[in-house]
Amino acid sequence: MIEVKNLTKRYGQNLALDRVSFKIEEGTIVGFLGPNGAGKSTTMNIITGYLSATSGEVTVSGKNTLEEPNEVKKQIGYLPEQPPLYMDMTVKEYLNFMYDLKKTKLPREEHIKEICRLVKIENVYNRLIGNLSKGYKQRVGIAQALIGNPPVLILDEPTVGLDPKQIIEIRTLIKNLGRNHTVILSSHILPEVQAVCERILVINNGRIVADGATDTLAHDLSPDHRLILRAEGPEKEMVHALQNVPGVVDTYSLGEKEKGVYEISVESTPDNDIRRDVFALMARKGWPMVALRNTDLTLEDLFLQLTSSDAAQLPQQKAAGLDPDQDLEFDSDLAPEKDEETEKGEEE
């Protein structure tokens, strides 16, 4: 659906994006994660055609943003970081304006009413946008992106400025939209990304440092794979028995946590899921397990680890499957050709 290849963007000397590549399948909700100034908004602005890349290309549904800009723009609904609202218009006038601007063919009245119902702005429909609260402005911004029912939605921090109840509503809305839209949203609120997105792209300093499914990303990138279990039984025997489970590397006791209940740390090799074996063993021996948890990084840990610049090197290659040498070669081969294309695009 969306394919981004070797996207590079320079602002003068400042390298904002450095050979960013990714592919997004139809009907997925992807979260862009990254600290401020990482390149999230720049990437989004390039995909939507607001900015152009220094080199690299973007295709949406097989259409190149430089060759057929209007075709691409028709397919994208965009909510920028600051909603592009005219303060001197009412919500009604504004949405009608956007309807005309996007050359929408859908039945006007019904379509606009439907969107207002979705984002819950019916009660401010006739009010001036300048007089609305931040939350309502944000919603009008989302409404604007939905006009024309574009298959791709790009939302830059869609829940900023909303109260907790509205945040939940908008998240539900985005999730529902994700059923028949491709959605890219950026955020630095981790639980939000976790709650809404199926896939996460972590950007730092203009590079993609991690890319993976929301549920498994943290597990895959954890440096060690450890289970912490609590069980009732003899301390030494339990440690010894667990040591012999296939795939286990190291076992040690963390001491007695409740009366007769010991906490034991079990470290395994990365590709072995030992939870079932551990359970079976403890059941067989008659040592009741009262708790079992893994010490995978939380998304928060992961985020901090990936975005603190020096720690990012190792998981980056592991996650994105990049071979840095190959990457460089690829770039130098393609760079001149790309530049020509970009120029062509401008002339058009």
Next chain:
Amino acid sequence: MKAIFKREVRSYFSSPVGYVCVAALTALYGFYYYKAMLMSSSSYISAVFSTMFSFSMMIIPIITMRSMTDDQKNKTDQALLTAPVGVTSIVLGKFFACWCVYFIATTLGGILPAIAMSFFSNPAWGEIIGTYIGALLYGAAMISIGVFISSLTVSQIIAAIGTFIISVLLMYIDSLASAISNQVISKIVQWLSFNDRYSTFTQGMFSISSVLFFVSVAAVFVFLTARKVESRRWS
């Protein structure tokens, strides 16, 4: 283009800007009619019209100063530039909106007094219509320059002052031409004069070359504005 044109015109008249511009021009024209014709009992209407553009010159920068600056400042350009419309039609929409405000002002201020007068005397309609068309064309060229200047800056004040300076320069460029001894340069400078082209209209003459001149100036600056907006994407 139509959507942007409609929005812009509406925005001029949902704020005081549009009304103030129209009212100011109408009042100035009316006053000048009164002074030049009624007070001196003259039927020399060309005198009125030839002064028209020096009034317009003061109003045009006010009309154009916000045309491109506002969008950039309020980030609404993100909506425009990510919509499936070309940059040129965005600029054209804005250009025509400015011109529409100017058109309303010129029509009210320039034609109404003439109509009022036609009840009592027989004004020279040829000159009036000629000057009116001339003023509209002159305005179109000036407005496109104003729109272009407003695309160069995010400050409305700078845009207004810049446009004002350029229009004053263009007004006095003829006198500059006569001061230049080199024939060729003098000719070129003379050729650039807006005033010169405009004055043929005030004599009731419809000159195709002047029409073409004003239309081309407008087209060139609309084109340059579009390039300027486009170039922001590459910075």
